[in-house]
Amino acid sequence: MGSLAGHVLPGTFFLIYGFWWMVTSLWTHLSSKGIQKPKSKREGSASSVTVFLEYRREHGLSRKSWLPQMFCQRVPIEPVIKIVLPLIGIIAEAFFDVENKGDGPHVVAKVFRVFDSDGHLAGLGKLHHITMYGAFAVSGIIDIISLFIKFPRHTSQLFLSLAFWVEGVLFYFHTHGRDPLNIQIHWILTVLIFLCGTLSLVRMLQPTNLLINIGLASSIFLQGTWFIQAGHILFRWNKKNWFTHASDSSEDDGDNHEAIMLVSACFTWHLILVSLFLVLLWVIFHLMLRSGIRLKLSRRRQRARGPPTWVDADHEEQERLISAGIESAPKDSQSATVELQDVAETAT
Secondary structure, three states: OOOHHHHHHHHHHHHHHHHHHHHHHHHHHHHHHHOOOOOOOOOOOOOHHHHHHHHHHHHOOOOOOOOOOOOOOOOOHHHHHHHHHHHHHHHHHHHEEEEEEOOEEEEEEOOOOOEOOOOOEOOHHHHHHHHHHHHHHHHHHHHHHHOOOOOOOOHHHHHHHHHHHHHHHHHHOOOOOOOHHHHHHHHHHHHHHHHHHHHHHHOOOOOOOHHHHHHHHHHHHHHHHHHHHHHHHHHHHHHHOOOHHHHOOOOOHHHHHHHHHHHHHHHHHHHHHHHHHHHHHHHHHHHHHHHHHHHHHHHHHHHHHOOOOOOOHHHHHHHHHHHOOOOOOOOOHHHHHHHHHHHHHHHO
16 A cells, blocks of 8 residues: 555555445435325424434444345345455555555556565555455455344444454554654544544444444545545655655754645535535435425326326216216207207198
8 A cells, every 4th residue: 555556556445335325314304204105194204313224224324234225125235345445455465555656656567475585574554554455345245144044133233343442452563663744644534534533433323323424434434535645645746846845854843834734624625515516416316306305296196197198078078977867969050950950840
């Protein structure tokens, strides 16, 4: 992970995972509010708590670490994400490496080894990254197995929380002996990771709580954006002398302080943008569900009104007379004239 690509890869995983949690959390909450039906005039509509309990029983939220899906409900999309994307990360860390050459960094094929040719420890950073990916892959595997075998309650959720805590412990000791800028960037990331681990534990008690689910989704998504931002700061912007003083520990504390302040401000921008993105998703889903509800209501009203009213009035009158046992009257003036002539001839 000691390169820009090494930070973009896990950042992409957490972006996809966090976005999925945002979508499922908001959609579950808004759609569950939309299915409330009034039982009677006295009882009124069902409360949100009742609806969430129905969702919880229907989708087994107390036994799953993921929320109901908007589509393809028979396919466990989230467990597949937690298996496939970390597996790609493990392959990249174990069989490829980035080497800096004269014309820039290049990706080369290189098998990971814990010990070098002299028998000394080497590449422990890669070991940390492989362990992080493996923890999330194990969580996804447990999710898949739980679909066929009944585990004790909260087992799937516990392994998801374990994955975040494993990641947090690894990154807490990831910056030992590094420069202040590097430590500041990874310290922010570590706070986000431990926040995800804490929220995933609390979610065991309240799996349908909107604030907990949205908080977990936002923290995961922020991990993704900050991973990518950290890669740009450490391996792209730093080479353009934007953070030269902060990355050099021999400089005075004033220069380090200025760069760290800029990093902190950058993180707050991420926080604000992610919050606005959540609001945007809320508005989009609200409009989608409201338009869908209006369409259903219009169809119900049309069915309640019966067939269209463009049927010919004469035809309706004829049907009424036939049902009463009375012959229908002549349809036009020509037939009426013919009948009058027949009556006159009979009279003469």
